[in-house]
Amino acid sequence: MSKDQSENRSDQAQGQSLGRVFTSVLASLFGVQSSRNRERDFAQGRPWIYVVVGAVVAAAFVLMVWFVVRMVIKSAGI
Incomplete structure (x- = not known):
């Protein structure tokens, strides 16, 4: 691997922060991802x-729904 290729890969990794990935995943989950951001991703x-x-986001969503349903059932006395 040449030095230019390794520098290019490190630039791409730095441009792709966890916050940006998380924001992009949430936006696509809700269906509001812009074309520009999708192309960038x-x-x-x-x-x-x-x-x-x-x-991780999908699992967190499922656990949140499960928790809310348990709380509602518990408060209803079922």
């Missing part, structure tokens, strides 16, 4: 980062 992003963050 596909151009700069590594797919596995988005898959991992997406899985």
Whole structure:
């Protein structure tokens, strides 16, 4: 691997902060992702980062719904 390629990869990794990935995943989850951001994600992003963050966000959403349902059932006395 040449020095230019390794510098390019490190630039891409730095441009792809966890906050930016998280924001992009949330925006796509709610269906409000802009075309510009989507194109940036596909151009700069590594797919596995988005898959991992997406899985974590989806799991957190499922756990939140489960918790709310348990609380409602408990407060209703069922």
